[in-house]
Amino acid sequence: MGFDINGITLSSAAGTTLAMNSGATNWMAVNANGILSRPQTPYMWGTTSGQAAIYNAGGGNLLVIANENIGSCWNNSTGVWTCPVAGYYMVAMGNIATGALQTNSYGYIGVFKNGVLYGHNHWNFGGNWHYLSLSSIVAAAAGDTIVWQLFSYVNAGIHGAGGHGSFSIALMA
Amino acid sequence: MPININGYNLSNASGLTFGASSTKIDSSGITDPFLPAVFGSRTDVAAGVIRTYPWVMDSTTTNVNSCWNGSVFTCPVTGVYYMSWSSIVGSGAGTYGLHGFIGLIKNGGLLYYSYRDTNNIWELQHLEVTIKCAAGDTITWAINIAPAPDSTTGAGAYGANHNASTIWLVG
Secondary structure (H helix, E strand, O other): OOEEEOOEEEEOOOOOOEEEEEOOEEEEEEOOOOOEEOOOOOEEEEEOOOOOOOEOHHHOEOOOEEEEEEOOOEEOOOOEEEOOOOEEEEEEEEEEEEOOOOOOOEEEEEEEEOOEEEEEEEEEOOOOOEEEEEEEEEEEOOOOEEEEEEEEEEOOEEOOOOOOEEEEEEEOO | OOEEEOOEEEEEOOOEEEOOOOOEEEOOEEEOOOOOEEEEEOOOOOOOEEOOOOOOOOEEEEEEOOOEOOOOEEOOOOEEEEEEEEEEEEOOOOOOOOOEEEEEEEOOEEEEEEEEOOOOOEEEEEEEEEEEEOOOOEEEEEEOOOOOOOOOOOOEEEOOOOEEEEEEEOO
16 A cells, blocks of 8 residues: 555565655655665667768757667657756766868867756877767756767868667766 | 654664664765675686676676676666676787677666677777666676677677776666
């Protein structure tokens, strides 16, 4: 028998775990070992695909295609994540980057919050593909937007044709 | 006075506590000391290039709930997990064309991969991503060998330190 708080139910089927549900949707659980999980955590994971082999979006938002998009916070068409609640978001990307066989190839990868650069990384090498990664914890308010963009690049981009990288955002706390 | 839910007590002991666990919510946020997490590195190969599956991580400094069994992480609960694998990768010889692939392997199948494409002797590779997993799902990595793509070259990871990997539950 659950404990109902105006439609939010706290229940424990066996007396060893706790579930917090809204209707049939589980919002939070604490298992017998004390592990706390939040199945509705806003989250996306995706890759670029169908883009140019050297993809920089012309300096615009990288159009990552989400494989998973819990909460529908990510927009494939615009490359924009909209934060549903205030909190700290883990923003991580990794992809091979270069100007494939260019002798002079460099650029920057940036995470932008509400259009303002929040954090960035830089690559500078000629020839072949090299791995580029950037992870950030972004403090955001509800409604804030997060995007990835390349900037100040010369003969360069990430591998945009599929595989070779991934992009993800998840609410941490 | 605690709230008893079918024998499960929610109580206030300097914060909201859950049953007999040490998980707590208080003014500092959520404390979850049994958060599934592993951090470690491979140290067991004296030197040289490793093309291997699954990825052995013999030295762990963190292995909460013993989810990592030495070469595979088993997710104890459904959720979103952060995963990071990093190592210097190469051939040890700087030979051009020794490209190779590093794959993230979920339940024995390739989920995504990265690619080494340089003629440097050793170069850092870093794969990081957050992935939704179900309870019981398994995670490991494959280094230039199936089920990752296999370039059939000699490129691989370095097996004596120079590498670090971590997995933990985000939520």
